[in-house]
Amino acid sequence: MSPVEQNAGPGLPEGPYELSEALVLAAGLVPPGRAISYGGLAGLLGAGGPRQAGRAMSMAPDGTPWWRIVRADGTLPESLSVRAAPHYRAEGTPLKGTAGADDGAGLRVDLAAALWAPDAGARTLLARLRAGVGP
DNA sequence: AGCGTGACGAGTA
């Protein structure tokens, strides 16, 4: 099964989408071991901005891989970083400066290495999200 | 309407 099918399943819900909903769905397309910034996620949708992406993640339902959406510098707020640590370890997400806190505080994702570049399938789904969020 | 807040980001010192 392809990574895209694994994450997107049979297909996206019918639009139109709330922007926050589209952002959550887009986050769900990010494969394990990869990551993208809040601003980057919004950029892929061509709508909203980093602050909206952050707010969407804060409200995201369980099951949303929120730890794959990080700040532009690869960090997350401390409390979130601690909760994200086990996921990064399990997914083998490229990290930078792994030395430091063992509790996962202050982790920094190596975005240069982990940055998610949507494949053809994901780009198709993103295009559908873009089309559904505008109107 | 104004005003503070926030899972942001870029620029400057």
Place this chain on the structure above:
DNA sequence: ATACTCGCCACGC
């Protein structure tokens, strides 16, 4: 690398 400022923009009071 750290600290601080500004711009951003949706929300809630």
